[in-house]
Amino acid sequence: MTTFKANFFDGKTAHAYPVNVTVSGQTLEIIGSDISLQKALTDIRIEPILGKTTRVIKLRSGEKLESIDFTAVAALEQSLGANKGMRFVHKLEQSWRLVLVCFVGLILATVGFIRFGVPWIAAQAAAVTPISVLKTITDSAFKSIDGNLLQKTKLSATRAAQLQSIFARVKNRIGKDYPYELMLRSGAEIGANAFALPSGTVVMTDELVKLAKSDLEIEAVLAHEVGHVIHRHGLRNLYQSVGIVLLAGIFVGDFSSVAGLGTSLPALLLQSGYSQEFEFQSDQVAGKYLLETVGSTKAMRDMLENLEGSREKSKPSQTEKTIQDIFRTHPITPERIRVLEEMERK
Amino acid sequence: MQDDYVYGRPQYEPQIPPAPPPVLRTQVHRFEFTGSAGEYFRIWIVNVFLTIITLGIYAAWAKVRTRQYFYANTRLAEHGFEYLGQPIPILKGNLIVGGLFLIYSLVTNFAPLWASAAGLALAVAFPYLIFQSMRFLAFNSSYRNIRFRFHGNLMDSYIHYALLPLLTIPTLGLAFPYIAFRQRQWVLGNAAFGSLKNKFLGTSGTFYSIYASAFGIGVLVAIPVFITTQGLLTTRATSLSGLGGISGIISLLISIYIVIIFGSVFLQQFVYARTVNYTLNQSRAGDFMVFNSDLRARDIMWIRFSNLVAIIFSLGLLSAWAKVRHVKYLLSHISITSKGDLDSIAADLNDQQQSALGDAATDFFNVDVGL
Numbered sequence: 048m049t050t051f052k053a054n055f056f057d058g059k060t061a062h063a064y065p066v067n068v069t070v071s072g073q074t075l076e077i078i079g080s081d082i083s084l085q086k087a088l089t090d091i092r093i094e095p096i097l098g099k100t101t102r103v104i105k106l107r108s109g110e111k112l113e114s115i116d117f118t119a120v121a122a123l124e125q126s127l128g129a130n131k132g133m134r135f136v137h138k139l140e141q142s143w144r145l146v147l148v149c150f151v152g153l154i155l156a157t158v159g160f161i162r163f164g165v166p167w168i169a170a171q172a173a174a175v176t177p178i179s180v181l182k183t184i185t186d187s188a189f190k191s192i193d194g195n196l197l198q199k200t201k202l203s204a205t206r207a208a209q210l211q212s213i214f215a216r217v218k219n220r221i222g223k224d225y226p227y228e229l230m231l232r233s234g235a236e237i238g239a240n241a242f243a244l245p246s247g248t249v250v251m252t253d254e255l256v257k258l259a260k261s262d263l264e265i266e267a268v269l270a271h272e273v274g275h276v277i278h279r280h281g282l283r284n285l286y287q288s289v290g291i292v293l294l295a296g297i298f299v300g301d302f303s304s305v306a307g308l309g310t311s312l313p314a315l316l317l318q319s320g321y322s323q324e325f326e327f328q329s330d331q332v333a334g335k336y337l338l339e340t341v342g343s344t345k346a347m348r349d350m351l352e353n354l355e356g357s358r359e360k361s362k363p364s365q366t367e368k369t370i371q372d373i374f375r376t377h378p379i380t381p382e383r384i385r386v387l388e389e390m391e392r393k
Numbered sequence: 394m395q396d397d398y399v400y401g402r403p404q405y406e407p408q409i410p411p412a413p414p415p416v417l418r419t420q421v422h423r424f425e426f427t428g429s430a431g432e433y434f435r436i437w438i439v440n441v442f443l444t445i446i447t448l449g450i451y452a453a454w455a456k457v458r459t460r461q462y463f464y465a466n467t468r469l470a471e472h473g474f475e476y477l478g479q480p481i482p483i484l485k486g487n488l489i490v491g492g493l494f495l496i497y498s499l500v501t502n503f504a505p506l507w508a509s510a511a512g513l514a515l516a517v518a519f520p521y522l523i524f525q526s527m528r529f530l531a532f533n534s535s536y537r538n539i540r541f542r543f544h545g546n547l548m549d550s551y552i553h554y555a556l557l558p559l560l561t562i563p564t565l566g567l568a569f570p571y572i573a574f575r576q577r578q579w580v581l582g583n584a585a586f587g588s589l590k591n592k593f594l595g596t597s598g599t600f601y602s603i604y605a606s607a608f609g610i611g612v613l614v615a616i617p618v619f620i621t622t623q624g625l626l627t628t629r630a631t632s633l634s635g636l637g638g639i640s641g642i643i644s645l646l647i648s649i650y651i652v653i654i655f656g657s658v659f660l661q662q663f664v665y666a667r668t669v670n671y672t673l674n675q676s677r678a679g680d681f682m683v684f685n686s687d688l689r690a691r692d693i694m695w696i697r698f699s700n701l702v703a704i705i706f707s708l709g710l711l712s713a714w715a716k717v718r719h720v721k722y723l724l725s726h727i728s729i730t731s732k733g734d735l736d737s738i739a740a741d742l743n744d745q746q747q748s749a750l751g752d753a754a755t756d757f758f759n760v761d762v763g764l
């Protein structure tokens with residue numbers, strides 16, 4: 048049997064009645080100068096402890112008790128087995144050492160989540176996204192660059208037709224069910240480049256066509272881009288960015304300002320480039336395609352070297368970072384060439 | 394004690410005049426914030442940690458805990474406030490709003506044609522969400538076990554948050570103080586503590602003078618800044634020699650930009666302090682209670698500015714400290730004067746339907762609803 052002091056509020060007026068609360072057996076007795084009440088312990092709810100704030104006990108009938116006798120209320124709480132989870136939370140909150148542990152855990156969890164969690168969720172979400180959505184995303188993204196970053200192709204109609212038939216060959220062999228389209232464009236600003244949008248729209252610049260020393264090299268590039276499409280790399284990238292924006296929202300606690308960051312997502316889709324993992328995966332697709340059709344990955348390797356060479360040339364000074372570099376989605380060339388060589392040896 | 398002494402006097406003393414009828418004595422009660430920055434910092438870190446590792450689910454509990462911490466430590470006449478919101482309804486609200494937000498951001502990004510439809514839907518829903526959130530917030534705030542209430546209706550919410558804002562267009566923004574006034578009037582005029590309804594007596598004239606002074610201060614500060622930068626720019630331009638000159642101009646432009654940002658923060662705080670003072674001082678709870686607020690604009694500007702600097706240089710870690718400091722200042726400058734004890738205020742026992750949806754939505758979009 049324990050007794051503690053409290054203030055009693057009847058919920059009808061703002062009057063505070065000083066009372067003594069006694070817990071005996073299964074009942075709670077509230078005794079004050081004008082108050083005498085008995086309540087079953089099943090009819091009370093103890094609000095979770097929070098810092099050094101007054102403890103609050105609610106009665107089912109609408110009244111409320113407030114007490115600063117922390118020991119007594121904690122004992123009552125314990126005997127009722129109430130608020131186990133929140134008592135643990137309170138324990139964390141009370142200790143600077145545990146808070147430090149939480150802080151470290153928070154940083155590790157965030158890094159881990161960005162590194163593994165977000166990509167995994169993004170991959171799952173990308174896998175179940177219907178093609179019609181991919182189509183909408185692609186159209187909107189393509190519209191935003193066609194006509195300004197990309198200009199009409201200067202290739203002859205015959206050349207264009209040849210390239211289209213190469214692309215048809217690639218997509219029929221490995222393309223799966225996507226609404227493919229090869230867009231031949233002159234990429235004045237972005238130079239020799241090729242990239243794939245999520246639903247299968249592949250953009251290839253005249254500059255890249257001219258850079259290739261054979262049509263097989265172009266075929267290799269197209270196979271690589273189809274690799275990005277069938278593995279849904281574009282969409283996964285996009286979902287990852289959305290995930291990180293939302294994560295930032297949790298930290299900042301203000302989604303509206305963070306959402307502002309996210310309004311340029313199609314731009315993000317075009318600019319961010321793929322992670323190395325995605326590039327290797329698409330190289331696998333292209334390498335496999337080449338091995339099956341011509342028995343060597345040499346065309347892809349040569350093309351990578353061509354691109355690397357043109358990049359060196361087009362870079363007049365190291366300090367000027369042009370849009371070209373942002374669009375280059377194919378870094379780490381020597382490593383990629385090595386992996387392709389290894390593929391062939393196997 | 395004093396009464397005993399009076400009645401205990403010998404009879405032959407001159408008769409004291411009969412006691413006046415029991416006039417309720419005016420009492421002044423100051424608000425006070427008893428929380429501490431260290432304690433709130435720990436609660437905050439644990440909140441963020443648990444929110445992250447539960448993939449956002451704990452956010453509802455975190456919100457309840459944060460609000461309750463600030464409520465319980467807000468004390469008036471020896472008692473604290475209480476936040477009554479429950480995590481589960483808030484979790485549901487968060488999930489719905491989070492889903493809608495995801496759809497909205499995907500639509501605005503990928504289907505520009507649909508984006509205007511989505512924006513329109515949001516604009517149509519907005520006053521409803523404000524209305525819901527006011528009711529939710531009032532109903533879930535209590536003091537001495539008496540709930541607050543919000544008596545505004547949905548129709549008026551549409552008038553104040555959808556129709557009136559349209560006035561800014563034909564008036565080229567000149568109606569803005571009037572709209573701000575009408576919104577405050579609606580919010581404060583419909584607030585109640587239990588059965589004690591609040592009245593708001595303010596007029597739009599004062600709002601105009603507040604915004605006009607803010608504008609005047611802005612211009613007074615902007616002119617010298619403009620002249621000096623203009624001068625610097627022209628001297629730079631004449632001595633322009635290659636890249637050095639250009640980068641100088643760029644850094645100058647960046648510093649002007651920073652000055653503008655800080656300047657608008659200052660002006661915002663000025664308007665904030667003045668409107669809070671005015672709206673609270675013009676509020677009467679029944680004939681029983683008067684609010685007094687004497688926030689000083691320059692104090693608030695300083696607190697806001699130094700908080701901003703502290704948060705930036707601590708990479709956000711000092712934001713808990715900054716929040717506590719801000720609230721402490723605000724509450725220490727607000728008080729109420731009542732006729733007699735607060736004890737006699739009675740509850741309003743009518744039930745109100747509540748949904749946490751509006752609360753989650755306004756929270757999500759960080760909408761400022763009134764005070």
Ligand SMILES: [Zn+2]
Binds near residue numbers: 275326376377
């Ligand atoms: Zn690639």
